[in-house]
Each structure stands twice: as structure tokens, then as C-alpha cells.
Amino acid sequence: MGRFRGGLRCVKYLLLGFNLLFWLAGSAVIAFGLWFRFGGTMKDFSSEDKSPEYFYIGLYVLVGAGALMMAVGFFGCCGATRESQCVLGSFFTCLLVIFAAEVTTGVFAFIGKDVAIRHVQTMYEEAYNDYLKDREKGNGTLITFHSAFQCCGKESPEQVQPTCPRELPGHKNCINEIETLISVKLRLIGIVGVGIAGFTILGMIFSMVLCCAIRNSQDVI
Numbered sequence: 703m704g705r706f707r708g709g710l711r712c713v714k715y716l717l718l719g720f721n722l723l724f725w726l727a728g729s730a731v732i733a734f735g736l737w738f739r740f741g742g743t744m745k746d747f748s749s750e751d752k753s754p755e756y757f758y759i760g761l762y763v764l765v766g767a768g769a770l771m772m773a774v775g776f777f778g779c780c781g782a783t784r785e786s787q788c789v790l791g792s793f794f795t796c797l798l799v800i801f802a803a804e805v806t807t808g809v810f811a812f813i814g815k816d817v818a819i820r821h822v823q824t825m826y827e828e829a830y831n832d833y834l835k836d837r838e839k840g841n842g843t844l845i846t847f848h849s850a851f852q853c854c855g856k857e858s859p860e861q862v863q864p865t866c867p868r869e870l871p872g873h874k875n876c877i878n879e880i881e882t883l884i885s886v887k888l889r890l891i892g893i894v895g896v897g898i899a900g901f902t903i904l905g906m907i908f909s910m911v912l913c914c915a916i917r918n919s920q921d922v923i
Contacts (some may be wrong), residue, residue, distance in 0.1 A: 713915055717908040721778040724905060727898060728771025734894060735765035736915060738887060759810065759876050764891060767803040767898070774800065778905070790913040797906045804899035811892030819884045823877055830855075830876075833862060853879040 738762045774796040781789030829843040844865040848854055853876035855867035 709747055713908065713912045714785070717781055717782040717905075717912050720905050720908055721775045721782065723770050724778070724901070725775030727901065728768045728773075728775060731768030731771060731894065731898060733770060735761045738891070739765070741823045746911050761805045761891065763803055763810070764895060767800050767807065767895075770796065770800055770803070771898070778909065781909075785912075785916050787913050787916055790916075794909045794913070797902050797909065801899050801902040801906070804895045804902065805893075806898065808892045808895030810897060811888040813918055815885060815888045818888060819881050822880050822884055826876055826880060830862065833865065847876060851876055851883055 742877055758835070774793065777796065778793045780786075781793045826847050829847060833844045844862060848862075848866050851874075852867060853874040854870055855862045855873070856875055859866055859873050867882060
């Protein structure tokens with residue numbers, strides 16, 4: 703009986719440690735998603751009429767999952783401390799939802815990468831053509847693209863040189879830069895999503911083991 707209680711206590715503390723890490727991971731996921739959405743390269747597109755919403759969908763799911771992770775981390779600590787089968791069962795269900803959300807984000811980032819890249823490239827080409835037709839109409843959008851991706855034009859920068867960053871060291875094809883940068887960012891989003899999903903499996907195992915151990919201890923008593 704003493705060994706059983708000792709094992710139960712060990713699993714309980716493991717779950718408490720997991721929830722602390724899970725809460726911190728949720729905070730990191732929220733910060734990661736918000737930085738990608740409103741900071742760095744993509745922040746300038748939030749005010750544009752045509753923003754890369756396809757790219758943002760994965761970030762929205764990621765931030766939502768991060769917020770849920772923080773809430774569930776606290777919820778799991780309460781369940782482990784009180785040794786409540788009901789709370790632990792609910793905790794397991796929430797982890798399952800988070801697992802599905804993170805897997806969806808990861809799969810979306812990897813499989814939908816080409817569509818997202820093409821979507822942003824199309825936006826750039828439309829702004830590029832608008833600028834050539836009317837030097838004032840497409841000016842702001844094109845400047846935003848060139849500043850965000852640190853590039854200038856397509857095959858040649860001469861036609862759109864006034865909209866290019868002055869500090870740009872040399873010619874960079876925007877079509878290629880968009881593909882490279884979006885690919886890297888979506889790969890990072892996918893890795894984070896799949897990594898958190900794997901970490902979530904560990905929490906589900908701990909919660910089920912603890913829940914079964916609590917039930918067995920009650921049967922013994």
C-alpha cells in the first residue's frame with residue numbers, strides 16, 4: 703500500500719511539473735504567434751486591403767491553442783492537486799482538443815505552404831502591375847512589400863526603383879524572396895505545432911495514469 707501511494711505521489715508530481723511546463727509553453731506559443739502576426743516581416747500587411755489571410759489562419763489557430771494551453775495548464779494543476787478523476791478526465795479531453803488544434807496547424811503549415819506562397823506572390827504581382835499602370839495608386843502597397851521582404855522588383859529593379867529600400871545592398875527578386883521567407887516561417891509554425899502536439903501526448907498519458915491510479919487506490923480502500 704505504501705509503495706502504491708508512493709507511485710501515486712510520483713505520478714502526481716510529474717503531472718504538476720508537466721502542467722507548469724505546459725503553461726509556460728502556452729505563453730511561448732502565444733508570444734510566437736503574435737510576433738509572427740503583428741511583428742517582424744508581416745506586421746505591415748495588417749493594414750492593407752489585401753492581406754495574406756491564408757497565411758494568418760495557421761497563426762490564429764496557434765495563438766488560440768496557446769491560450770487554451772495556459773488555461774488547461776492551470777486546470778490540470780488543480781486536478782492533480784485535488785486528485786479528482788472528474789477534473790483529470792476533463793483535463794484529458796482539453797488536451798485532446800489542443801492536440802487536434804496543434805496537429806491541424808502543423809499539417810496546414812506544411813501542406814498549405816505552396817498555396818500561401820502563391821497567394822502572397824499574386825498580391826505582390828497585382829501591386830506591381832498597379833504601380834506600373836498608375837504610379838500613385840500602387841505606391842504604398844509596393845513600398846510595404848519591398849520594405850517587409852527587403853527586395854526590389856522582379857527580374858529588374860529599374861521600373862519600381864523609387865519604391866525600393868535605400869539601404870538594400872543589391873537587387874533581390876521579390877518573387878524569390880517571398881517564396882524563401884514564407885517557406886521558412888511556415889516551416890517554423892509547423893515545427894512548433896507538431897512539437898507541442900507531441901508534448902501534449904505526454905500530458906494525456908500522465909493524466910490517464912494518475913486517474914487510473916486514483917481509482918485503484920479508492921478500490922483498495
